[in-house]
Amino acid sequence: MTDADRLADALRPHGGEVRTAGPADAVDGVPATVVARPVTTDGVAAVLREATAQGLVTVARGGATALDWGAPPERVDLLLDTTGLDRLVEHGAGDLVVVAEAGLPVAELLGHVAGAAQELVVDLPPDRLAGGSTVGGALSTGASGPRRLQRGALRDLVLGATVVLADGTVATAGGTVVKNVAGYDLAKLLTGAYGTLGVVVRAAFRLHPVRPDRAFGVAAGPAADVAARARSVVASQLAPAAVEIDRPAGSDVAEVAVLLEGAGAAVGRRAAEAAGLLDGRVQDEPPAWWGALPGGPGTLAKATATLTGVADLLAAARAAEQRHGAGVALRGTAAGVLHALVTGTPGATAGAVGRLRGAAPSPREGTVTVLRASREVRAALDVWGPVGGLDLMRAVKRQLDPGRNLAPGRFVGGI
Template identity: 75%
Template sequence: MSSVTAPDLTALARSLDGAGEVREAGPEDVVDGVPAAVVARPTSVAAVSALLRTATGQGLVTVARGAGTALAWGCPPERVDLLLDTRGLDRLVEHEAGDLVVVAEAGLALRDLQAQVGRAGQELVADVPRERLEGGSTVGGALATGVSGVRRLQRLALRDLVLGTTVVLADGTIASSGGKVVKNVAGYDLAKLMTGAYGTLGVIVRAAFRLHPMRPARAYVLSTGPLAEVAERARAVVASQLAPAAVEIDRPAGSDEATLAVLLEGTDDAVAARAADAAALVGGAVGEEPAWWARLPGGEVLAKATATLTGVAGLLAAARAAEQAHAAGVALRGSAAGVLHAGITAPDAAALASVVAGLRAAAPSPGEGTVTVLSVPAALREGLDVWGPVGGLELMRAVKQRLDPGRHLAPGRFVGGI
């Protein structure tokens, strides 16, 4: 990477050619504790291209920001010379209701996108955590952080609904892949490559997604019990013919019990019948949407834990054991199919590292599960392996070298210092 130089605001502003604005950063312009020097808000793809070409030419490090609902996720960047605010790219480019396809710019808030396609009785099953949705989480931010929501059980994760993307590389190159119709999957890998890369490979500026028709009715079935029993009930529902839209588990910190919540969607009569069958299967009852539904668990530290379907019981047990061994709190919440979030409170950095190690022991390999620390206060970060074992790291570094050889895009934010 080039040596650190002061950003030339005049040149950066000129590069936008009137399509956006550039300003000095304020105290609120911080990425996980690292202050920015300059903030730019381009309003067109061409302006993003010209801006990045100019910034890279100046040797600047650029970090993209949407609504900022997950800027503390991942690792702090090495520095932030230019904070690229994507919210100037906030247009719904195209909505082909007949094809169940939408094309949106990266700075469009997901809640606004949902409102627009909802008028046609359709939805993008993004299901970002409710805190982020309410905070204005954007299309680009959701992709960059690789979110997966409660309804991924049937409709998969957001990355699987991407039909195509347009990204801008560090040198200003505009690259597109995929298409906007479901049958066209050419170039689909680029979209997956950018998803979950925390903006370290390119800046997502536009994406096309597959939509789903809204289902007219839904019902929740709730069941509470000992950890092992709830895990077994959850497995039974997932393996059943009930076709649940979501099967979620909530285990509060310090508790020997968990709550199972099953979501059924469809037509009124069918949902009612399936809900009754689900209640009988899990020994529960039909109820209201729980207050914790689609929300992140509380705690100083947020981690994402994955496991096989059979491994969820092990994660629940590991959370309780870690609490008892290290005077910590570990709330666990998420999909019974194996994608959960842990909210951890620990007395010190050493205890936190031990808690995370205990959870990783229950998810022993990238093939069987992982535990990634998404956000952690600086005081607890010392000695903590945020990412854990990662398969294919050398390949990831090679991709970074190919797409961003000068390490101008958010260096240090992703695994292995990428």
């Protein structure tokens, strides 16, 4: 009996399917052998229990919009397709809470809660949202967008989760109400871990009422000036929902856009004040680049910095271009979470990433993590860079997945 046959036998009582992997069933270039698509939590547990008993490596896949982020897994014996877990379990509109299975596309969740004038403030990049990014995939990659400035990233909005561990154990942490903060915060622990600690099968999130009116303050100028103006808005009493900066590759000029949300004429007044601080203008629509990652071929990295360190990061991008001959586009929140698209040879890219890391000399001051890169670029640099707490992360991995059966090598330190 083959591995696939044993997996199919384990899944059969719970529904779903097991099939031989095809050419499209790969994770960052690493081909899978078998694909399982369970439709229940018990099915996920049965498949993982059998896979681990066989010593198989399992990697979970949702909408496949970010499978080339992180590092390639060491191998993929079993690709666990979560799209069969696609139910919206509960929408407690009165409590501003939604519970959804991991395979539900985020766009569908947003569409459902919009009917109650509510939203999950996740702000996925438009291409991931349109591509079918799922609830589980968004959690696995630690998604966040422009409005994290005021309402936090997705990890701040997750209230609880049901998770299946490598040995098939089903664990539940957190709850479905905002006041529930007791217990081991497994949901936040798994957010951004690239599926290396467990497979999320269900999650509960805090929602927000939709704010009906919005306006933008927009300005452009030398990158250092833009960073200073953006910082003044973040520190102001205007309560901006988002303050975003865009610096195209090769440019000495950057653009800043401030989002003000609320109801009525007060939004326009606040936008006018923001535009005054920016020495810019007010407009009803966001700039074309708003909310999107820097696009095109190249190496995609996530850069973090302190509020005052954003200017240093912008300066480092220009210095990297002049020193290494690479292109470095930067875009993200002025509070210090940006994405960089680096173009050039592997050597030039490695040099540019090193220059960006030099703008934040310690993990407490900022980090630069490579999300997507060619194998040649990965060979030329450390994709994770300096990471604080790595020993603790490894200890958690040993506790939750002692056999390294879940996506080994996908996360920092080979976790």
